[in-house]
Amino acid sequence: MHHQVDGQSVSNSKPDQSTATTVVASGDNVAGGSRMVQQQSSSTNRKNFSLGKFSTVGSPVLCRALVAFGSRELPRICEVTVGVPLDGEVRVRMLCASICPTDTEAAVATEPSGFRFPCVLGHEGAGVVESVGPGVKSVKSGDYVIPCFLPFCGRCSLCKSGKTNLCDSGKQTTRLGLMQDGSTRFRLSGSDQQVFHFLGTSTLSEFSVIHEHHLAKVSKRAPPDRVCLLSCTVPCGLGAVFNTAQVVEGSTSAVFGLSLVGLAVIEALRLSNARRIIAIDIDDEKLSIARGWGATDCVNPGNCSGELPRVIQELSNGGVDYSFDCVGTSSVSRAALDCCHSGWGLATLVGCGGSTSSQLPFDQGQALSGKAWKGSIFGGYKSRAEIPVLVERYLSGEIMLNRFQVNRISLSSFAQGFSLVREGKCTAHQVVVFHQS
Ligand SMILES: [Zn+2]
Ligand SMILES: [Zn+2]
Incomplete structure (x- = not known):
């Protein structure tokens, strides 16, 4: 059984083991079938969720993510565990993620580029809040959000100046691929190796933990495969x-x-x-x-x-x-x-989001x-404050987002989207739609 969310079928599952602490996220295909990423128990029960009701809350989640390893190695789809959100953090179930040239450049970069490896790629997307950490006030479970690589805290001297869209939130940690407490929420499944975050967002993952300063809360009427284009390009x-x-x-x-x-x-x-x-x-x-x-x-x-x-x-x-x-x-x-x-x-x-020398x-x-x-x-936009306004302007028909071509792909076929973006010949956005196998 599946719930329909904006035309997509979503479901989730939890191992039926009282000792199990990691929840396994499932990958659903568009036809409505489902597939376990990793079967932890033969007596696994499936539990469905609708927006605002997740069986994964409070436990680390095991899911698929696109991980870059640096040294010009091509990125791979890996199983990662995504930790619970801590102070000021939000765990987001991604619905869509669009691929930007910054992702394809980072994917084949080396450490001096400023990126740290391994890292979960992606910085454009749209998702739904699964759970929030202590102190989070701006979003709650079930809210639709657009991750933005540029934060907006509203409290630092840059934000308060009114003269710029730059913000000091996470200044010391985000560029190092870390959350603001200096640690990461991603680990490679099996090896327990820590995996870094990317541009504070890491959207090419079924789940991601993102600081609330990087999340714009948007209308639930917004189709995720369209409004994800409003997260960067x-x-x-x-x-x-x-x-x-x-x-x-x-x-x-x-x-x-x-x-x-x-x-x-x-x-x-x-x-x-x-x-x-x-x-x-x-x-x-x-x-x-x-x-x-x-x-x-x-x-x-x-x-x-x-x-x-x-x-x-x-x-x-x-x-x-x-x-x-x-x-x-x-x-x-x-x-x-x-x-x-x-x-x-x-x-x-x-x-855009990349580093340049x-x-x-x-x-x-x-x-x-x-x-x-x-x-x-970021076009001078104050991300968290102004992206929701752009979404409203799109929904009212003022901004013609539908003029942009969108090529929807599954996470498994990311390589096709990556090569089109890298070659620079493509005039369509390559959008990964999650929960497709
Ligand atoms: Zn971008
Ligand atoms: Zn700020």
Whole structure:
């Protein structure tokens, strides 16, 4: 028997052993069947749950997660135990998780990249709160949540300044793959080896423990396989235009790189009534998609006769008012600045969750030209406070999230989604839907 939650079948089970302390999460397939990850007892009883009623509460949970081991090894699906949430923490049953380039880069990174291994990957997703630790006030069991790699505590000096979306919560621990008490909630099943967290979220797991400062509580009407896009890629693009650059009506913009973030930038420029939107990419297919999204001019640098910034300046009567670097290499960041109009042009560097070590080439003369670079992290959105508002704007039909293509895959077929994201050729979001085998 299964309960229907947003069209998905979910169930859970608990070993019928009074001595057993670990609860085994089941993986259900879309047809409604179910499969035990690990049979602990031949007399296992199945227990179902509906939202707000979980048989797993209070015990470590055994479930499947996508674990990266570093050293350029490919990530693997592993069984992990997920501990109970401690002070300020929330255990979330993930419903969906979308794969972002930051995950695929981290998956094959080495330790100096800033990530620690082994770690449970994933930082985009949507889920339901299974249980909360002591002191958690903002969410309760059964709430729908969107994990955000950027925290918002509302209490630190950054949050209280009102000038930034940066927050000090977990500053010393999150980048080390730890919860705020300095330990982890994941262990590899069998070996008892600790597994690190990833960007404070680790969404590519059937269950994850996440600090409440990283969780935006959203409407239960929100379809998880859509609103999971609002946990990184889409707000990074929309907010770069609305919050960081604050693009004004009738202006001219150039967008470098037509990844999913780049398309979100174009959508926001269209909503801002930009007069000219110049899309730049080396892939003609992506350029034609961008035109469908509202780009007025398309430039393939491979077909340019002159230098790219000069070509864009000629197209835009001396330079664009705004440019958006959605690629992140130093040469593109520099081109984004160079194509801006002297005196006021603003080049926004659109950042997602990853760490970067590239250096920006810059000469002092540029500083006096009146152009500027500005970094945008998470689109300038205060995650926990403002993502629920974006969800409402989506539900009311204002933000056209449905324009983004979504390719739904099971956790078992993550490799297919990973290679599409890594190749960068794909203009569809790869969304893992849990409880499919
Ligand atoms: Zn991301
Ligand atoms: Zn804060």
